[in-house]
Amino acid sequence: MWRRAASLSSLIFSSSQPLRDQQGAYSLKAWKFFCADSSKGAGYFSKEKNLFITFVLGGPGSGKGTQCAKIVENFGYTHLSAGELLRREIASNSEDGAMLLDTIKEGKIVPSEVTVKLIQKEMESCGNCKFLIDGFPRNEENRIAFEQIIGAEPNNVLFFDCPEEEMIKRVLSRNEGRVDDNIDTIRKRLKVFAASHHPVIEHYSKKGKLYKIDAIGTEDEIFERVRPVFAACEGAQ
Numbered sequence: 001m002w003r004r005a006a007s008l009s010s011l012i013f014s015s016s017q018p019l020r021d022q023q024g025a026y027s028l029k030a031w032k033f034f035c036a037d038s039s040k041g042a043g044y045f046s047k048e049k050n051l052f053i054t055f056v057l058g059g060p061g062s063g064k065g066t067q068c069a070k071i072v073e074n075f076g077y078t079h080l081s082a083g084e085l086l087r088r089e090i091a092s093n094s095e096d097g098a099m100l101l102d103t104i105k106e107g108k109i110v111p112s113e114v115t116v117k118l119i120q121k122e123m124e125s126c127g128n129c130k131f132l133i134d135g136f137p138r139n140e141e142n143r144i145a146f147e148q149i150i151g152a153e154p155n156n157v158l159f160f161d162c163p164e165e166e167m168i169k170r171v172l173s174r175n176e177g178r179v180d181d182n183i184d185t186i187r188k189r190l191k192v193f194a195a196s197h198h199p200v201i202e203h204y205s206k207k208g209k210l211y212k213i214d215a216i217g218t219e220d221e222i223f224e225r226v227r228p229v230f231a232a233c234e235g236a237q
């Protein structure tokens, strides 16, 4: 356990608290503590379940969705992409649809309450307790709204670190028909990302929960950097 924790510690972004638990980074005891401790807040749901939450962060096109699919396949998590939930909400002709579409086309961030409520609905209707929450929190407002509404904090946070030119190249060749996959919106999204993600990363880094992953390489090479984070969690459960 020590060896595994020690090798994982090199992935942690900053190390004011390099290991979150002296016996092992992911012991079951620590996991239960986080769930119990964070459930003192508003969310009744998180009080009833032993949630294990990983936030998956990174700029547009950094490969979050691609790596989440591999994590699901290998480790049985439920993948909730905030962007995908918003796109589904737009497609369902909801009351908020027009506002959401405008916001996404402009590369801006949707009001946190809307996004968190969509995430909450999915979490509550899902039998699984292990969630990958992809593309969330995008900013401090998102982060705080999640803690208040869900009443839980993530156990782990992955941050895919990718240079801008690579992100632009990947998004422009994605070819999924997304309204925001064009050069104008990408530039706006990159600006918003640059302006808002640092405080979130810093927050989780200080808590010793952040894993920075180099997002350059093949999809499989990157997954081999991600795998140890989740393999260690499996070992502890």
Ligand SMILES: Nc1ncnc2c1ncn2[C@@H]1O[C@H](COP(=O)(O)OP(=O)(O)OP(=O)(O)O)[C@@H](O)[C@H]1O
Pocket: 058, 059, 060, 061, 062, 063, 064, 065, 066, 067, 083, 135, 170, 171, 173, 174, 175, 215, 216, 217, 218, 219, 222
């Ligand atoms: N390591 C990689 N090398 C090259 N292309 C990649 C790699 N990983 C993902 N891609 C491709 O890049 C594009 C963007 O990847 P993905 O959709 O996973 O990014 P994302 O971080 O979820 O982006 P967004 O925030 O815009 O949803 C996709 O077409 C994907 O197939």
Ligand SMILES: Nc1ccn([C@H]2C[C@H](O)[C@@H](COP(=O)(O)O)O2)c(=O)n1
Pocket: 060, 081, 082, 083, 084, 086, 103, 104, 107, 108, 109, 110, 111, 115, 134, 135, 136, 137, 138, 142, 180, 189
């Ligand atoms: N927390 C979030 C996540 C997403 N959005 C909006 C704005 C994004 O540009 C768009 C697409 O998200 P992605 O699929 O790239 O993760 O959805 C948001 O406002 N807040």
Ligand SMILES: [Mg+2]
Pocket: 064, 065, 081, 083, 135
């Ligand atoms: Mg995505």
